Amino acid sequence: MILERYKSSLTAIVGLVLLVGYYVYRQPLILSPFGVTTSVNQGTTLALATLAQLVVVLTGGVDLSVGAIVALTNAVAATYMGTHPGSVTVVLILTLGVGTLAGLVNGVVVAYGRIQPIIVTLATLYIYTGCGLLVRPQPGGTVPDFYANALTGSWSYLPYALVFLVVVLLVAWLPLMRSRLGRAIHAIGDNAEGAHVSGINVQRSEMWAYTAAGFFAACAGLFLTAQTTSGDATVGTAYTLNSVASVVFGGAVLGGGRGVALGPVFAAYFLSLLISVLFASGISPFYQNLLEGAILVVVLAVANLWRLRTRNWLHVLTG
Amino acid sequence: MSTPIASKVSALPAWMRQGVTISYVLLLVLFALAALINPHYASWANIRNLLQIGAFIGIIAVGQTLVIITGQIDLSIPWNLTFTAILMSTLFAQGYSTGVAVAAALLVGTLVGMFNSIGTAVFRIHSLVWTLGMNALMEGVTLVYTHAQPPKSNIPAVVRTLGAGDIGGIPVPLLVWAVLAAAVLVLLHKSRFGRYLYAVGNNESALFLSGVDSRKIYLGAFAVSGFCAAVAGILLTGYSSQTYLGMGNDYLLVPVAAVIIGGTNIMGGSGGYVGSISGTLIVVLLQSVLSTVQIHQAGKNIIFGVIIILLLLLYGREKRAAD
DSSP states (O other), X not given: OHHHHHGGXXXXXXXXXXXXXXXXXXXXXXXXXXXXXXXXXXXHHHHHHHHHHHHHHHTTOOOTTHHHHXXXXXXXXXXXXXXXXXXXXXXXXXXXXXXXXXHHHHHHHHHTTOOOHHHHHHXXXXXXXXXXXXXXXXXXXXXXXXXXXXXXXXXXXXXHHHHHHHHXXXXXXXXXXXXXXXXXXXXXXHOHHHHHHTTOOHHHHHHHHHHHHHHHHHHHHHHHHHHHSSBOTTTTHHHHHHHHHHHHHXXXXXXXXXXXXXXHHHHHHHHHHHHHHHHHTTOOGGGHHHHHHHHHHHHHHHHTGGGGGOSOHHHHHHO | OOXXXXXXXXXXXXXXXXXXXXXXXXXXXXXXXXXHHOGXXXXXXXXXXXXXHHHHHHHHHHHHHHHHHTTOOOOOHHHHHHHHHHHHHHHHHTTOOHHHHHHHHXXXXXXXXXXXXXXXXXXXXXXXXXXXXXXXXXHHHHHHHHTTSXXXXXXXXXXXXXXXXXXXXXXXXXXXXXXXXXXXXXXXXXXXXXXXXXXXXXXXXXXXXXTOOHHXXXXXXXXXXXXXXXXXXXXXXXXXXXXXXXTTGGGTHHHHHHHHHTTOOTTSSSOOHHHHHHHHHXXXXXXXXXXXXXXXXXXXXXXXXXXXXXXXXXXXXXXXXXX
């Protein structure tokens, strides 16, 4: 039963294991505490952004503003953080609040405005990017060392980033998915009308799903702040696209109802590591954008190759 | 959520509740408001200018309308447009004739569009994801092709005329737009392909069962969209007498917004280009009004996003699950 539930994650897990194996074979030095920590740090922002995307995808929607919320919270955190532990704590809560609020706005417009999520979040992508630029017109800001170390340091081979991710999963993700709301989210994505008939408040559940996405995106923004020790309001674009790609590669279904966090999180680390591996193999950074785009397109195509072998195209159409 | 306004709207006859009608009324109201605040808006010089800028968006909206009617979306336009424009001016700078340079740009744009449909129609990846991925890929292609340097500007005279010239006082881009608009209206409403576009958007399985290969319909829609992106790229190059990285950045949301404001359903199956024309003009008018207000670019982004959402709240709403 449990295995069946997590079967969709298999591709991403196998992919990551093979990739790590190849990386270690090419660069044995990567197995140092420093190497492990650096690699994990690189993927953690995307892993958190992927969780944000996944909540929304489970309802059958899509959130194109995830990257913008990551950038906005990154800008807010780096701009107001200061150096005092007290101010850092206040700004942490403020940042989570800003991200959650941004998600709530998405949720209210999508659920109660009854407008397609694609177009709503495309519009809020502009709004949140604009807000981020108001907060921080130029990249910069101050991030105290103790904050950066707390999230990106490591205890021997154990990166704190992984601890942070696991804490977010245990404290926020799992309780959310096990709750009544989590079941409602799956039910809506599977069949919104059925969910409504079964007495689920579809609109309210959708609203909270987008709100949760805002919270997870803010977590990603906070981690990004620690990783880059600066704020940049335009950093987000890549996270929107890559979070959707991770969700798809991780085995969740665009259109909703099916998906667990395991696969998408592995897929996020897979995508981030793949870039590092390519550059470790001596490819000029000049080709970075081209490769990132190509990898994405190839990964998406490979994940859907099975469709070419289908005997009855109608099965594909009716999904 | 049956607010008093909603119930009042429902009392209107059906044809007045259609997105197309509402968008034209909205266009007139917005234009009247703008002209009241600043009489300059009603001048021919200004209208001409708005139409000329609108042509670029309107041309992209030709392809985007077809794609959205099939229930998909093309988000690869910004870098498809940029790459084809840069390809055209670079080929010309390298000594190829204008004809070859323009034809190569149009061909590449169309090919990118066709590639979009492979992911969407064959691998069945949602076009939202696939075309965004293609956009990223084309960005990479552009950066490698130009070595991430601002490309040398060498614009053929013909292209300058296409982008910035006028015939009898009417801007050439506007004429190109008119021709493409007429063509797409005929295509949508008088051809078999047009009917199939709506059919794919409404019920792809039913179309498949009636013996039509829906993959070819997607191929056609995305190819037209890629072609239109290339046309817009060439015209924009002529208009601004230069090509630059990021020249397509403004064309991600704006054409989609124009199509949706014009009453085409983002889920596909209904709508048409008549609405997209008014949608385009509304968007251009809004942009123009915003550009006269002295605010930071960030503020403009915010206001534009908010206005799009408000317009959609006005008439882009879906039925509730309860209905």
